[in-house]
Amino acid sequence: MHAWPASEVPALPGQGRDLRIHDTATGAPVTLQPGPVARLYVCGITPYDATHMGHAATYNAFDLVQRVWLDTKRQVHYVQNVTDVDDPLLERAERDGLDWTALAEQETKLFREDMTALRMLPPRHYIGAVEAIPGIVPLVERLRELGAAYDLEGDVYFSVESDPHFGEVSHLDAAAMRLLSAERGGDPDRPGKKNPLDPMLWMAAREGEPSWDGGSLGRGRPGWHIECVAIALDHLGMGFDVQGGGSDLAFPHHEMGASHAQVLTGEFPMAKAYVHAGMVALDGEKMSKSKGNLVFVSRLRRDGVDPAAIRLALHAHHYRSDWEWTDQVLRDAVARLERWRAAVSRPDGPAAEDMVEAVRAALADDLNAPEALAAVDRWVTRQGEAGGTDGSAPGVVSRTVDALLGVAL
Structure with a gap:
């Protein structure tokens, strides 16, 4: 599966700062110091309704992670999956009388178009669950050999008790885990499981549903969690720098x-930091497909909204915060974009070096994009009030906003 084209990232003078970011597993900020190549895995979409503003906010956060790392003169090895076979996709296809593969291709194509328009940097590897199945099957077989998996009526489950570190990402109690498992694709009430929280690794073929050859597992399809594990281990290995996604993925x-x-590798931890973006609401409720209260990037684009304004609307909220999408949020972003573009179109302005360092400092401090916007706003205000004599300043501002915020002025 192919990703989307990359926009050029301008090189800035000097060098950026190491990223200090909140780690869900420790509940505290950690300063990441990757080697020459920083490793990032971000969980991708299930392609049956893309790309809503919640998606956009999540991928915007991890685009900033990449840009901070690139500014430190590192390379970034970024991997993202597509869960292109799963119950919600199959249910949507059946509801609408569509072929599930055609629906997945259609929504994945739209997602790529939205990411391109928003100038999100693409992953080096963009892998679908279906194409990952040959690598998933041996992992499930290995877990079974290790005694960490068991069969139940043809399905294969993982035993959470096989990992002494289970619970150290989310730090939830058993009751909260059981509740969230039921809400987020698990089956805690299924009779015969060793532990209600045990997740499915391999689902035996069901009549009328797609299935693949699973070797000793029989025909079927993979569970949700093992999909990402297989892809991440194959392309990044253990101990990669950041595992990312929305806050609803922590558990x-x-x-x-x-x-x-x-359990598979005998190593700990899988990732050095688990980083989670907040949820976006509309009309007082979390934006979700099940509720149907979605604001789509593609629809905004069709209505003539500049994608740069959409990104500024996302940047106006700290990535870890839960916030609400409103018409006013978009109006404020459009107005800011107009002010910034007017400012960089002038022939000169006040020196911009302090602004560059302020943006760098803000983003290195747990991706504080609102403070980064404020730093640019201050430069624009100074230019409007006192002008300036530095003919290179508008260009420096424009390149900084492009390189670090992904916004083309």
Whole structure:
């Protein structure tokens, strides 16, 4: 599966700062100091309704992670998956009378177009669950050999008790885990499981549903968590720098994935930091497909909204905060974009070096994009009030906003 084209990232003078970011597993900020190549895995979409503003906010956060690392003169090895076979996709296809593969291709194509328009940097590897199945099957077989998996009526489950570190990503109690498991794709009430929280690794073929050859597992399809583990281990290995996604993935997805990988390899932890973006609401409720209260990037684009304004609307909220999308949020972003573009179109302005360092400092401090916007706003205000004599300043501002915020002025 191919990703989307990369926009050029301008090189800035000097060098950026190491990223200090909040780690869900420790509940505290950690300063990441990757080697020459920083390793990032971000969980991708299930392609049946893309790309809503919640998606955009999540991928915007991890685009900033990449840009901070690139500014430190590192390379970035970024991997993202596509869960292109799963119950919600199959249910949507059946509801609408569509072929599930055609629906997945259609929504993945739209997602790529939205990411391109928003100038999100693409992953080096963009891998679908279906194409990952040949690498998933041996991992499930290995977990079974290790005694960490068991069969139940043809399905294969992972035993959470096989990982002594289970629970160390989300730090939830058993009752909260059971509740979230039921809400987020698990089956805690299924009779015969060793532990209600045990997640499915391999689902035996069901009549009328797609299935693949699973070798000793029989025909079927993979569970959700093992999919990402197989892709991450194949392309990044253990101990990669950041595992990312929305805050609703901390449990069960990232918790279960970490346990799968740790049992398979005997190493701990799977990732050096687990980083989670907040949820976006509309009309007082979390934006979600099940509620149907979605604001789509593609729809805004069709209505003539500049993608740069959409990115500024996202940047106006700290990535870890939960916030609400409103018409006013978009109006404020459009107005800011107009002010910034007017400022950099002038022939000169006040010196911009302090602004560059302020943006760098803000983003290195747990991706504080609102403070980064404020730093640019201050430069624009100074230019409007006192002008300036530095003919290179507008260009420096423009390149900084492009390189670090992904916004083309």
